[in-house]
Amino acid sequence: AAGVIQSPRHLIKEKRETATLKCYPIPRHDTVYWYQQGPGQDPQFLISFYEKMQSDKGSIPDRFSAQQFSDYHSELNMSSLELGDSALYFCASSSGSRTEAFFGQGTRLTVV
C-alpha cells in the first residue's frame, strides 16, 4: 500500500539559508499535518491543511510557511534557518472522513 512520501530524506543547510520540505500524502487523503521532532522529544505540531486550506496551527515559527497544493501534496518552507531548527520533520496524512493519520519517514534537517 502507498504510504506518505517525504522528500528529501536528509538535508543539510547553513544558518540563514532556506529549506523546502515536501510531503506527498497517501492517495485520496485530503489532510496533511506537519510535525517537528527534536532528539528525544515528542513530535510537536506545526500546521495542518484540509482540502488545501489551513485547518490548524501550532507552534510554527513565523519564519516557516506551508501550503497544500491542488494535488494535495504539501510543502513546508523554512527561511532564515537557525541551529535550533535542526530536527526531524514529519508529515502525516489522513482522510477527512476518518481520523487515522499515517506518518511519513521524515526529513532530517541539519542546520550548520
Added chain:
Amino acid sequence: QQQVKQSPQSLIVQKGGISIINCAYENTAFDYFPWYQQFPGKGPALLIAIRPDVSEKKEGRFTISFNKSAKQFSLHIMDSQPGDSATYFCAAANTGNQFYFGTGTSLTVIP
C-alpha cells in the same frame, strides 16, 4: 502545556512479559486516541487506536484500555518481544484536528 501526559518515561521488560504504558488527558473534546510506535530515525507508525465509546480494543498482542471517566488510557503489550523495543507515543485528537502527543516511553525488552 502538555495536553497528554504519558508514563513511564522508560520501561524495561523481560521477554514474554507484559509492558504497560499509561496516558492521561484533560480535554474532554478528544474523541480519538491512537498509539504510535517509533524506531530510531523512522516515522511514528500507527499501532492501534480507540474511540471513547469502547473501553477496550485488542489487536494481536496489543490492547488499549480506556477509562473515560478517569480520562485515562493505556497500552498493554502482551508476550513482549525484543522486536517491540521502541519508543511508544500515545496521542489524542479531536476528529479532524491536530494530534497531541504524549512525551513518549522508551521500551526495552530484554531477551
